[in-house]
Amino acid sequence: MSSTKEKLIAHVSKEEPAGPTNKVTVVGVGMVGMAAAVSILLKDLTDELALVDVMEDKLKGEVMDLQHGSLFLKTHKIVADKDYSVTANSKVVVVTAGARQQEGESRLNLVQRNVNIFKFIIPNIIKYSPNCILLVVSNPVDILTYVAWKLSGLPRNRVIGSGTNLDSARFRHLMGEKLGIHPSSCHAWVIGEHGDSSVPVWSGVNVAGVSLQGLNPDMGTDNDKEDWKSVHKMVVDSAYEVIKLKGYTSWAIGMSVADLCESILKNLRKCHPVSTLVKGMHGVNEEVFLSVPCILGNTGLTDVVHMTLKPDEEKQLVKSAETLWGVQKELTL
């Protein structure tokens, strides 16, 4: 007696079904992890999505909820487990796991708590996806990208920190509001440390190639009547403000992660400000990760754009590097 399925469908292919071609894993199903997962799903970036976390009920609930939306998506396989075997053969692994900033808490405070979590996560990821590209989102991202790089043993082009991709997006949004133009037409780069001491490169701020600093030489200084410096200050304060209002930030970082994944998975070779090893650049001598404009493709972070920075901008980068190294050298890895 053949089943309904057998009566309906005749299997004709002698080949085994091929494995995933563009698999993405998201580690951590908190607000940031799920925002990233949903953004990736809605951008049709992947043919398989895996979720991992330690909280089993929450994990199962989240994966079921996403699966129930499969009718509306083009990612046919959505899986989840506490065990990292579900993450096997991933092209990109997004790491959002870890403790999050409390109200008023700085990112550097979270370090040791998150290092211990990474000591468990990173080796497990590498075990099942030895050729993956790691995208670290957990804060403090620059330090944790360094930690992930050390713990994974991957070459530096395969370990990327989400870095100032979000800071730049926030800056471009605020700049767009000020000028009445869509953010994608407002070009600006915020580099360096993701957080309080990020560096807005004023010389690069432009619309249609017209340098705004050329029109307003005081831009970014305290003499500036238009107070563009406060735009950067608002970017730095944004995270704290949103956390104060709704408890956490999720949507913007989720969308920015999907943007990075798109460049990697589709081999776009687009330029993004992300966190990479900057030893030897801009006067930095320590083995630290800071955000600079990088080219992203399917082998990860292949090239770095060398920005022409002013002396005080370089000084800020060097200072951030020293602060980060000061924290990093105390860590037990």
Add this chain to the structure above:
Amino acid sequence: MKRPDVQWITVTSSSLSLPEAGTRDGSLIHCSAPYSRQQQPAMLVSCWCLYLGAQRLYRHVLSMASVVQKLITPLFSGTLEPPRNKVTVVGVGQVGMACAVSVLLRDLADELALVDVVEDKLKGEMMDLQHGSLFLKTPKIVSGKDYSVTANSRVVVVTAGVRQQEGESRLNLVQRNVNIFKHIIPQIVRYSPNCILIVVSNPVDVLTYVTWKLSGLPKHRVIGSGTNLDSARFRYLMAERMGIHPSSFNGWILGEHGDSSVPVWSGANVAGVSLQKLNPDIGKDTDKENWKETHKKVVDSAYEVIRLKGYTNWAIGLSVADLTESLMKNLNRVHPVSTMVKMNVFQGMYGIGDEVYLSLPCVLNSAGVGSVVNMTLTGDEISQLKKSADMLWHIQKDLKDL
């Protein structure tokens, strides 16, 4: 933005025909006037002084001009046009935000408005979405406790409302939500009299009826998300058993959203091949393959997800975005959504005489529910719908202040 000044500067600089700021040009303005030979040198000097003064003034004014003014020459400075594809989401809880993000990531709206009573959370959510605007194609995201931000919406998604407390009767829950909707619905309609309302809050069928009554809108413009999600879950689970994509499995769940939803087994098909024809026992207790279990899983899914993670949001958010797409783009696609089953004084669908909302296959376009598909249901299925209708009417008739 000091926009009104810009035109003044542009006009002035061109009429003065002055050189660009920072350059040196010896052009003179000639003062042509009939003066005597004796007075000419003095006049020339005065003209020269006037010119220098004007140039200094021009440079001073230009240095005061903002970056915006120097960068951009506006061509059109009339009033901005109202949005053409505005979506409002009422309620920024997990469901509301999942709906908002799905609408944004599907590029369905040119403006998104969020409304809620919790002001901090509302502002935080709006800011978080705005910070992602680089990656989106929805240039305006606004929010406010005041409904004026929702003006000129085409689609309004209502996710606000309270959840059942332990031991609370459905009637009590409904009456509490009626009181909330009494505040929300008239305000929505006041600012967007031509909108289409999608009600998501539970119990959705009763609350869609309540919304219809409170809004005064014609019935084709008030929709309940209904069994759109149940059907999506059904298609996913059935397709998994078959090893195909959910969109290639056609199956409809109608009637009441919840425990007594009706799976229309006669309509279940893949590539037009009816599953019931292959397996006449499908959906019955006698079915050896126990396909009925799949429908039971659909009913249980919501409870299961709530038990595991506390609430459901992603699937309902995606399903609402799917409905919104049909409405905004005038697609005339068929969706199982909650609509008024009573057509007019004389007749209702399937002989139902009460004014209740139940999910039926509806053709959705830019006017709302364009038409309803008359599904051929078995006697058993029709009696299930009638039973749901009776129960819904039983709750609705006791509601106060509608």
